[in-house]
Amino acid sequence: MLGDRNAMFATVYPEVRQTLIAQALAGQQQPGQTSEPAPTGGGGSGQIVNLSAGDILSSYAKGAANSVAQSAVNLLYGIGQVVSMGDLGKMAGGPPQVQPFTPTSNYFAAQGGATAQGVTAVAGGVGLGRTLAGRTAVRTTQSNFGDLTNGDDSGPQYHDRVRQRALEDPVGHNFPPSYDSEILATDPIPRPNNYTIFRKPGSLNGNDGVFEIGVNKDGVINHRVFRSNK
Amino acid sequence: MTRRHLIIDGMLSGTGIRDAIAGGYVDPNELGLSANLIKRIGKWLLGYENAHYYEFADEAENERLDQEGIEIAKHVREELPNTQLDYFSDAEMRRIPIA
Numbered sequence: 001m002l003g004d005r006n007a008m009f010a011t012v013y014p015e016v017r018q019t020l021i022a023q024a025l026a027g028q029q030q031p032g033q034t035s036e037p038a039p040t041g042g043g044g045s046g047q048i049v050n051l052s053a054g055d056i057l058s059s060y061a062k063g064a065a066n067s068v069a070q071s072a073v074n075l076l077y078g079i080g081q082v083v084s085m086g087d088l089g090k091m092a093g094g095p096p097q098v099q100p101f102t103p104t105s106n107y108f109a110a111q112g113g114a115t116a117q118g119v120t121a122v123a124g125g126v127g128l129g130r131t132l133a134g135r136t137a138v139r140t141t142q143s144n145f146g147d148l149t150n151g152d153d154s155g156p157q158y159h160d161r162v163r164q165r166a167l168e169d170p171v172g173h174n175f176p177p178s179y180d181s182e183i184l185a186t187d188p189i190p191r192p193n194n195y196t197i198f199r200k201p202g203s204l205n206g207n208d209g210v211f212e213i214g215v216n217k218d219g220v221i222n223h224r225v226f227r228s229n230k
Numbered sequence: 231m232t233r234r235h236l237i238i239d240g241m242l243s244g245t246g247i248r249d250a251i252a253g254g255y256v257d258p259n260e261l262g263l264s265a266n267l268i269k270r271i272g273k274w275l276l277g278y279e280n281a282h283y284y285e286f287a288d289e290a291e292n293e294r295l296d297q298e299g300i301e302i303a304k305h306v307r308e309e310l311p312n313t314q315l316d317y318f319s320d321a322e323m324r325r326i327p328i329a
Contacts, residue, residue: 164323165241171253195283212243216285223242223282228254 156180159222166224175204175211175226183211193217204228236261236310237325238303239318240278240295246271247306250316267305274298278320292321303328 158177166174182200189197194217199210207228214223235250245255258268278295286292296319307315307328317326 161323168318168323169248169253172255192280192283193285214242214282222285225241225243227243 156184157220158224159216159220161222162224172225172227175224179211180213180221180224183213184215197223202226233312233314234310235314235316236306237316237318238299238306240275240299240320242279242282242320244275246275246302248318250314261306261310263306263309267302267309270305271302274302281321286321292319296321296326300326300328 156177162173179202183198186198186200189199191197191214196215198213198215201208202211203209204211204226207230209226209228209230212223212225212227213221216222232251236256237248237250238246239248239255240246241248241255245257247256247258247261248254249256258271263271274295277291277298281288281291281295296317299319300317303315303317307313315328317328318324319326
């Protein structure tokens with residue numbers, strides 16, 4: 001029925017979507033679907049990014065296509081950091097958490113997906129290489145939180161999925177990492193397997209929507225997306 | 231006019247369908263897909279969402295989800311014949327060709 005379809009996907013908000021889906025599928029869920037599967041150690045679980053400056057430079061020198069693409073993301077992270085600092089500077093003194101998160105960066109509109117595929121850089125990659133295992137991603141008190149180029153190893157950990165997504169669909173995934181501290185300061189939304197989601201309304205490139213970050217049970221950010229309301 | 235290019239993608243909090251050209255996600259209702267197919271996409275997304283929370287540790291479940299996603303992509307292609315369709319495995323983080 002058309003009304004049901006519209007209700008199901010009227011918005012892209014997952015809370016609504018999930019509720020509607022759950023209602024629509026009542027009784028259809030497979031037994032054990034939400035039970036914890038036996039860990040197999042595989043299945044694309046990925047690795048924590050651990051690039052060194054030498055790795056990046058070496059790849060850069062070789063000019064391999066993969067290195068170019070990878071470095072492009074690193075550049076955008078770096079650019080995002082610089083631009084976003086300017087954006088957040090407009091909220092001098094730090095906005096109350098109850099205010100909407102409204103970063104106004106247009107960096108991505110200017111860069112675009114094509115640029116993401118064609119530009120190389122090193123600086124951002126060096127910072128990403130400084131993620132270390134054992135640190136929690138959910139930190140909101142450090143002044144340098146989200147600064148991937150910072151060298152004091154106190155920033156968040158990013159799962160490699162985050163960078164892969166930024167390459168695959170930069171429009172929705174490659175917003176500046178410096179936004180993360182604001183997003184992670186929101187109320188956590190618990191999910192199965194000690195997974196946690198954080199959401200903060202805001203806008204990106206003139207589009208209103210929600211910034212969303214997912215943190216796994218080990219405190220690693222493995223999901224990072226801007227969902228437009230449109 | 232550029233041919234529309236969509237990617238079936240089970241990313242957490244997505245709609246299941248990504249715009250490969252403009253980026254971002256597309257509301258299946260706006261595409262005019264059938265009610266049954268939209269419902270099927272919704273059920274598939276629910277499974278993928280759960281797999282994400284468990285970090286895709288169950289390889290058999292990942293394979294099942296991707297097979298279902300590929301079948302969904304084929305059905306979307308049937309309903310939108312003038313659209314290029316791809317499938318992206320969120321579990322494996324790679325595109326999988328649709329035969």
